[in-house]
Amino acid sequence: MSFSKERPLVLVGAGKMGGAMLAGWLDAGTDPDAILVVDPNPSDDLRDMVARTGIRHAGAVDAELRAGVLLLALKPQIMASVLPGLASCVDSETLVISVAAGTPVATFAAAFGDVAIVRVMPNTPSQVGRGMSVAYANPRTSAVQRATVDTLLAAIGASDWIGEERQIDAVTAVSGSGPAYVFYLTEALAEAGVAAGLPADLAMRIARQTVCGAGELMYRSKLPAAELRRNVTSPNGTTAAALEVLMDIEGGLPPVMTRAVAAAKKRSEELAG
Known part of the structure; x- marks a missing residue:
């Protein structure tokens, strides 16, 4: 690990993403004394977490503080105004991590x-x-620091690495925006259920649980998604009839998804400047 009580993990921003990471770290057994949350406008949830767990909280970094890890969970639009006030807690041994979209590594190198x-x-x-x-x-970034990142990210799910920063825009388009695509699929599936004669509340309940269940099955299974699809598709059955429609419209779903991801990637590039 790259942080301790003396050189803490300094989390700047404890909104939805920062708060989720913080909760995950504490659930995983991270020493509360090794964490300092910097947030000038703490939410009620953060105040409650501070009271329950004993993690430290401050509205700004102290001039004497040196961070082992500085994790920035800020909105991109306020990043430039916040970074100068954090420079004092960064030295040659600090690992800086950003979960802010659209802010390149060069911005942090210029600040720290x-x-x-x-x-x-x-x-x-x-x-x-x-x-x-x-x-x-x-x-x-050293191998030990990479391992620290892996450990921190394991508390909120799965993680992987890319070798070129420019690939971040594609990642944003696939996984960053991806949950919205799944939610939209759920909406469309529920609407189709209504069109087929189901009450709206029942159609949505069925659609939500079906998507959640399929996701959990895919999460637990080692089989490729294509094989899971084939396993539920009996020859000449109901699923096959539906998939024939989905796969036939203008080349099927893949071209539509490719265009959608390309549009998201382009927008990510534009926002990054």
């Missing part, structure tokens, strides 16, 4: 100098421990 910097793209299922986080590390 030649230090280890890891940029992470998590997604909203992290809030329930089923997240998918993808990380990029600058050359200054």
Whole structure:
């Protein structure tokens, strides 16, 4: 680990993503004394967590503080105004981690100098421990620091690494935005159920549970998604009839999804400047 009571993990921002990560770390047994949350406007949830767990909280970093890990869970639009006030707690041994979309490693290097910097793209299922986080590390990041990142991300789900920062935009388009695609599929499935004659509340309940159940089955199974699909598709059965429609419309779902991901990737690139 790259942090301790003396050189803590400093979490800047404890909103939905930062709060989810914090809860995951504490549930995984991380020493509360090794964590300092910096948030000038703490939520009621954060106040409650501080009271229950004994983690430290401050509205700003103390001039004497040196962070073992500085984890930035801030909105991109306020990043530039916050970074200068954090520079004092970063030295050559600090690992800087950002989970903010659209802010490149170069921005943090300009603020903190030649230090280890890891940029992470998590997604909203992290809030329930089923997240998918993808990380990029600058050359200054050591194997031990990478292992620290893996441990921190394991508390909110699965994680992986990419070798080029530019791939973050594609990651954003697939996993960052991906939950919205699944929610939209759920909406469409429920609407189709209504069109087929089901009451709206029942159709939505069936659609939600079906999507949740299929996701959990895929999570637990080692089989490829294509094989799971084939396993539920009896020849000439009801599922086959439905898939014939889904796979026949303008080349099927893959071209539509490819265009959607491309649009999200392009927008991610635009927002990053």
